[in-house]
Amino acid sequence: MNFSQYKSEINNEGFAVIDAIYSQDEIDRIIKIIDSAHSDSATFRRSKDLFAIRQFLKVVPNVTELVFNQKLKDIVNTVFGEDYFPIKSIYFDKPGNSNWFVAYxxxxxxSVNQKAEIENYGPWTVKQNQFAVQPPVEVLENIFTIRIHLDDTDENNGALKVIPKSHLKKIYRPETIDWNTETEATCNVPKGGVMIMKPLLLHSSARTVNNSNRRVIHIEFSxxxxxxxxxxxxxxxxN
Incomplete structure (x- = not known):
């Protein structure tokens, strides 16, 4: 893997796609563990348009060793840094007939353990007993996100659309996007590949139109x- 190329792409464009991080066997085993997980936890959310598991690595711990195979650990250690660790994880399953979309x-x-009065931290929210807060922008700039794709994903089943370089503009309100100067890129990712992105990169996800699932494991690092x-x-x- 050309780690320096990926690091440059992420720093400059805000994202990179890396193919073939997981074999078909690894994907099958990951999916089997997810499908057998107990879904009565408050961290599970299920509707006709979306199935999601918050705190994914905590509530489905048996999947951790498979997710963090040697290729993924090499990416984290070399592209991010050896001192980076997971801070948030979510599993998304966007069914093939989903009309769910996410705007830019x-x-x-x-995600943090409790609410506290801290200068420059806020506003706060609580969702399914999980505290979340907007931190100073420097904290967000430090984070990397890896999206592990368990299905082939393109513009027909909800691949992320992004605005390259938007992560360099600090807080960038979607309603202020100037489409005369900005461009849009669709991040097609093959099954077993990953997309790495910066949280401040403006991104969106369209409805599914080809009846194909889009299963993704989302993990943030700092x-x-x-x-x-x-x-x-x-x-x-x-480890």
Missing amino acids: HQDLTI NLQLPTQIKWAEKQTI
Whole structure:
């Protein structure tokens, strides 16, 4: 893998796609574990348009060793840094008949263990007993997100659309996008590949039109220590 190329793409464009991180056997085993997970937890959300598992690595721990295969660990250690660790994980299953779409946005919050009064941290939200807060922009700029694709994903089944370089503009409100100067890219990712992105990259997801599933494992990474009043809600050590 050309780690320096991927690192450059992420820093400059805000994202990169890397093929063939997982074999078909690894994907099958990951899906089998997910399908057998107990879905009575509050972190599970199911509707006709979406199935999601929040705190994915915590509530489905048997999947961790498969997810963090040697190729993924090499990416984290070399492209991000050896001191980076997971801070948030979600599993998304967008069914083949889904009409669910997401408009352009940045990922502006982090998951933490409790609410606290901290300068420059806010606003706060609570969703399914999970505290989230918008931190200073420097914290967001430090984060990398890996999206592991368990299905072939293109513009017909909800591949992310992004605005390259938008992560360099700090907080960028979608309603202020100037389409006379901005361009849009569709991030097609083959099964077993990953997309790496910066949370401040403006991104969206269209409806599915080809009856094909789009199953994705979303994991965020940081190497920062938070203020003493709060902790990362899902911090894990990966061997």
